[in-house]
Amino acid sequence: MAYKINEECISCGACEPECPNNAISEGETIYVIDPDKCTECVGSHESSRCVEVCPVDACVPDPEHEESREQLLEKWKSLHPGETPTVT
DSSP states (O other): OOEEEOTTOOOOOSSGGGOTTOOEEEOSSSEEEOTTTOOTTTBTOSSOHHHHHOTTOOEEEOTTSOOOHHHHHHHHHHHSTTOOOSBO
């Protein structure tokens, strides 16, 4: 499933440059994750980078966007045409 950023976000910006899919952007008051671009870092990293770097644990699974690992990998492939995933 995609991740989302909850109200605990302190808008530090640590997560944005870590996202390999450019799914994170600055919202009106907190950062936001585009669920159409979030692959939980499947295809790029062993674990979700935003979760690892967030100092306040504001990056959490979004139950409204549940996807299997296979679906996340397919999404990654569509976002990175012609590239080979480094992590499957």
